[in-house]
Amino acid sequence: MSQRVALVTGGTGGIGTAICRELATAGYLVIAGYNSGGNHDKAKAWQDEQREAGYEIDVAYGDVSDAESAKQCVDGVVAKYGAVHCLVNNAGITRDSTFRKMTLEQWDQVMNANLRSVFNMTRLVINGMLEEKWGRVVNISSVNGQKGQFGQANYAAAKAGMHGFTKSLAQEVAAKGVTVNTVSPGYIMTSMVAAIGDDILEKIASTIPVGRLGKPEEIAYTVSFLASERAAFITGSNVAINGGQHMF
Numbered sequence: 439m440s441q442r443v444a445l446v447t448g449g450t451g452g453i454g455t456a457i458c459r460e461l462a463t464a465g466y467l468v469i470a471g472y473n474s475g476g477n478h479d480k481a482k483a484w485q486d487e488q489r490e491a492g493y494e495i496d497v498a499y500g501d502v503s504d505a506e507s508a509k510q511c512v513d514g515v516v517a518k519y520g521a522v523h524c525l526v527n528n529a530g531i532t533r534d535s536t537f538r539k540m541t542l543e544q545w546d547q548v549m550n551a552n553l554r555s556v557f558n559m560t561r562l563v564i565n566g567m568l569e570e571k572w573g574r575v576v577n578i579s580s581v582n583g584q585k586g587q588f589g590q591a592n593y594a595a596a597k598a599g600m601h602g603f604t605k606s607l608a609q610e611v612a613a614k615g616v617t618v619n620t621v622s623p624g625y626i627m628t629s630m631v632a633a634i635g636d637d638i639l640e641k642i643a644s645t646i647p648v649g650r651l652g653k654p655e656e657i658a659y660t661v662s663f664l665a666s667e668r669a670a671f672i673t674g675s676n677v678a679i680n681g682g683q684h685m686f
């Protein structure tokens with residue numbers, strides 16, 4: 439069998455980098471999607487870093503919140519590699535604010551980057567997966583989509599929406615060898631979490647039974663398993679990886 443192709447949105451970010459590396463280790467040909475305001479040099483520098491660390495990973499530009507830009511990204515990948523067998527919808531942003539202060543712009547930015555993006559990207563690859571009778575879609579949600587979070591009405595709504603999407607699409611494609619799953623990380627040390635004020639982060643960390651924040655690799659291991667042959671019977675599930683912060 440020829441090498442399977444994985445596209446990871448937000449692939450050059452904190453969790454995305456770990457996912458790309460794990461999928462490459464598992465034998466996938468991996469493409470990291472990036473946006474970075476169109477800063478291609480930054481993405482190339484990231485690619486060089488991965489190469490130096492022993493990982494050969496391609497990069498593809500696209501703003502996943504924009505349907506046309508998402509299409510150009512996926513079209514480019516399919517033209518170069520023939521197909522996308524595994525899509526990891528990992529791109530995301532926060533625009534935290536208490537609801538009474540939240541602007542429509544903050545709401546829309548988060549809904550578009552975190553949820554509309556999932557529609558934009560998945561619809562471009564799902565038919566190819568159905569034709570191949572094999573595919574993996576993994577959606578990166580959040581513990582805060584499961585429990586809610588002070589200051590994140592927009593983000594929690596988008597992340598909870600991702601799992602509704604997962605469960606619906608999973609039912610539609612299960613009979614054709616395509617699985618769709620959600621992974622819900624807790625607080626993982628990346629630039630997204632580093633943006634939280636120190637005092638607030640300390641308080642949040644104190645609510646994690648394992649006693650520390652998570653590491654990007656601890657998310658990537660599970661994504662890689664869900665993307666594997668062995669996970670063929672897991673679909674429509676939501677895997678919580680949060681150090682015990684939220685159990686249900």
Ligand code: CAA
Pocket residue numbers: 532534535536539579580581582587588589590593623624625626630631634635638642
């Ligand atoms: N619970 C209850 N009350 C709280 C509170 C909490 N957790 N945090 C603050 N408050 C209270 C304050 O005591 C204050 O009360 P008074 O008005 O009575 O003095 C009031 O709320 C402050 O309200 P403001 O609207 O002025 O809030 P702010 O501007 O100071 O801060 C915030 C709001 C920016 C959202 C800040 O609370 C914050 O950064 N919270 C962290 C949110 C968070 O966890 N983000 C996660 C980002 S990483 C990520 O998202 C990854 C992932 O998936 C896990």
Ligand code: NAP
Pocket residue numbers: 447448449450451452453454471472473474475500501502503504528529530531551578579580581622623624625626627628629630631
């Ligand atoms: P990060 O380092 O900030 O990575 C986020 C990535 O998303 C960046 O690579 C960014 O790309 C990309 N992105 C954002 N908007 C985009 C857009 N419009 N188009 C294309 N790419 C876009 O943060 P992270 O912590 O690794 O987050 C990765 C995912 O995990 C997010 O969905 C986040 O919500 C989720 N998550 C994180 C945590 C955590 O604690 N860190 C917990 C739960 C869930 P550019 O930088 O190139 O713009």
